[in-house]
Amino acid sequence: MSKLEEGLYDLGRLDRLAFLDTPVHRLDPRAKVVTTLVYLVCVVSFGKYDVLPMLPFVLYPVVLAADGALPLGFLARKLIAVAPFAVLVGIFNPALDREVLLHLGSLGISGGWVSFVSILVRFFLTTIAALVLIATTSFSGVCVGLRRLGVPDVMVTQLLLLYRYIFVLGEETMRMARARALRSFDDRGMGLAVYGQILGHLLLRTYARAGRLYQAMLARGFDGEVRIVRALRFTWRDVAFTSGWSALFVVMRVYNVPLLLGRFMTGLIS
Amino acid sequence: MSHHTIDVTGLGFSYPDGTAALEDVSFHIGHGESVAIVGANGAGKSTLLMHLNGFLMPARGTVNIGGTPVAKGTLADIRKTVGMVFQDPDDQLFMPSVFEDVAFGPMNLGQSPAEARQAALDALEAVGASGLEQKIPAYMSGGEKRLAAIAGVLAMRPEVIAFDEPTSDLDPVHAARVEGLVGELRRQGEYGLVLSTHDLDLAARIADRVVLLKEGSIIAEGPPRELFYDVDLLKGVGLIEPRVVRLWRELCRRTGRDPGPRPLTETEFVAALADGGRA
Numbered sequence: 001m002s003k004l005e006e007g008l009y010d011l012g013r014l015d016r017l018a019f020l021d022t023p024v025h026r027l028d029p030r031a032k033v034v035t036t037l038v039y040l041v042c043v044v045s046f047g048k049y050d051v052l053p054m055l056p057f058v059l060y061p062v063v064l065a066a067d068g069a070l071p072l073g074f075l076a077r078k079l080i081a082v083a084p085f086a087v088l089v090g091i092f093n094p095a096l097d098r099e100v101l102l103h104l105g106s107l108g109i110s111g112g113w114v115s116f117v118s119i120l121v122r123f124f125l126t127t128i129a130a131l132v133l134i135a136t137t138s139f140s141g142v143c144v145g146l147r148r149l150g151v152p153d154v155m156v157t158q159l160l161l162l163y164r165y166i167f168v169l170g171e172e173t174m175r176m177a178r179a180r181a182l183r184s185f186d187d188r189g190m191g192l193a194v195y196g197q198i199l200g201h202l203l204l205r206t207y208a209r210a211g212r213l214y215q216a217m218l219a220r221g222f223d224g225e226v227r228i229v230r231a232l233r234f235t236w237r238d239v240a241f242t243s244g245w246s247a248l249f250v251v252m253r254v255y256n257v258p259l260l261l262g263r264f265m266t267g268l269i270s
Numbered sequence: 271m272s273h274h275t276i277d278v279t280g281l282g283f284s285y286p287d288g289t290a291a292l293e294d295v296s297f298h299i300g301h302g303e304s305v306a307i308v309g310a311n312g313a314g315k316s317t318l319l320m321h322l323n324g325f326l327m328p329a330r331g332t333v334n335i336g337g338t339p340v341a342k343g344t345l346a347d348i349r350k351t352v353g354m355v356f357q358d359p360d361d362q363l364f365m366p367s368v369f370e371d372v373a374f375g376p377m378n379l380g381q382s383p384a385e386a387r388q389a390a391l392d393a394l395e396a397v398g399a400s401g402l403e404q405k406i407p408a409y410m411s412g413g414e415k416r417l418a419a420i421a422g423v424l425a426m427r428p429e430v431i432a433f434d435e436p437t438s439d440l441d442p443v444h445a446a447r448v449e450g451l452v453g454e455l456r457r458q459g460e461y462g463l464v465l466s467t468h469d470l471d472l473a474a475r476i477a478d479r480v481v482l483l484k485e486g487s488i489i490a491e492g493p494p495r496e497l498f499y500d501v502d503l504l505k506g507v508g509l510i511e512p513r514v515v516r517l518w519r520e521l522c523r524r525t526g527r528d529p530g531p532r533p534l535t536e537t538e539f540v541a542a543l544a545d546g547g548r549a
């Protein structure tokens with residue numbers, strides 16, 4: 001399989017995982033969407049040089065993945081797949097910010113390196129939280145959750161279509177890449193100009209297909225509102241889940257938990 | 271809406287680029303009838319089908335479904351009445367899983383999640399695709415996709431179902447399965463069925479009536495037993511007669527006689543041969 005095919009396949013696999021039936025899967029989508037949002041806000045709002053205080057946040061995805069019977073290896077591979085993007089975002093920090101911020105023994109570590117690591121941690125935490133959300137809720141479940149939380153129909157529909165469009169785009173790209181590979185030899189037919197033409201053609205093809213897909217939705221009674229077969233019931237379990245985790249996130253955001261723990265432990269020892 | 275009949279009168283349509291795809295097309299499809307629209311590639315079959323549930327609006331003429339004209343204001347009703355199975359199932363499956371896709375229509379008809387779930391499961395079972403529920407459409411075979419797409423249409427319980435080239439691109443087993451399904455719907459007699467195809471063998475087996483399309487116009491219309499034995503007519507529209515017809519004509523030519531009823535299907539052919547042998 002090509003990289004692209006693998007990526008698409010894994011995206012589909014996330015949705016398959018959502019068919020599992022575990023306590024986490026049975027939670028109302030809204031509970032998971034809100035909790036994930038609180039999580040994201042807390043993680044993203046940490047300071048530029050914060051690393052340690054963010055670490056406890058790994059608790060949430062790990063607990064959910066365990067309770068939701070999600071394969072950790074699969075999630076880890078997805079994290080590695082996004083790593084290059086995270087590195088790309090933060091890679092210039094060490095060069096730009098050379099002021100020494102802390103010392104590890106005799107080694108002075110610059111603010112640039114600290115903020116680089118901070119970006120990596122942030123990237124991983126937010127990505128894994130999003131993956132866990134989809135793998136326990138399904139993409140359409142997330143969409144319906146958003147809808148019920150007051151996000152306008154138009155946006156939710158766009159989101160759902162965008163998701164389908166990713167597959168369409170991927171499939172068409174693969175087809176055209178194969179077609180081109182079959183008919184180009186040595187380096188002929190592989191130049192930049194050809195890429196330009198392929199791109200234009202790709203847009204036309206995917207545009208036409210997206211139009212037909214939309215017609216198919218209309219044919220089956222689509223009137224702008226996304227409805228899916230998933231009984232939504234917000235029970236006390238959902239309330240407990242949402243409020244419990246959110247409270248914990250806020251505590252972990254406000255207090256530097258590793259630091260407090262460290263002090264507590266050293267206090268015990270001395 | 272009364273009695274699921276289709277009346278097309280003087281229908282004309284041109285694509286924005288100027289291609290005249292349909293010209294003065296008129297025909298009628300009765301309750302419980304199975305009609306094949308046959309024609310070569312580019313004859314206008316898909317364009318015609320797309321008028322039946324308002325994907326395309328008539329530029330000239332009218333399309334009536336059960337007495338209701340296809341128009342902006344009636345689209346919602348029309349689309350409940352006329353289901354459409356696209357030629358390419360990739361155009362039809364849009365939800366992340368087969369189950370959600372099949373349940374999509376029933377949910378939009380206002381059914382409760384429990385009802386929609388049941389409708390989806392029933393439809394999947396009807397097409398023999400139980401077990402595909404959790405599959406992701408992008409990763410299914412062409413045959414499985416086609417079955418899922420048909421289930422999505424059946425789940426809405428339409429009164430008329432239009433199939434655009436239902437067996438093209440399918441392996442023999444899946445083609446036979448889809449054909450069997452169409453045959454089953456035809457036997458139930460509760461649906462109006464419209465099929466487009468250039469495969470006259472298929473049309474011979476499942477159509478009560480045939481509409482012959484060439485370059486956007488109807489050239490002939492009638493029972494397949496009549497039309498499909500008119501080889502010059504078929505040649506004129508760029509089609510090849512069904513294999514059974516070819517064999518029967520060759521047999522008649524060789525033996526120098528033309529005994530009794532002309533066969534259309536392989537079963538009829540064998541029966542006729544057996545009878546002819548005795549005669």
Ligand SMILES: Nc1ncnc2c1ncn2[C@@H]1O[C@H](COP(=O)(O)OP(=O)(O)O)[C@@H](O)[C@H]1O
Pocket residue numbers: 285286287289290291309310311312313314315316317318
């Ligand atoms: N979107 C389009 N724009 C312009 N011309 C089209 C379009 N779709 C089909 N046509 C043309 O309309 C004619 C009928 O096409 P179609 O209905 O797809 O035929 P069939 O389904 O019988 O193969 C053809 O000449 C085709 O080239």
Ligand SMILES: [Mg+2]
Pocket residue numbers: 315316317357434
């Ligand atoms: Mg066609």
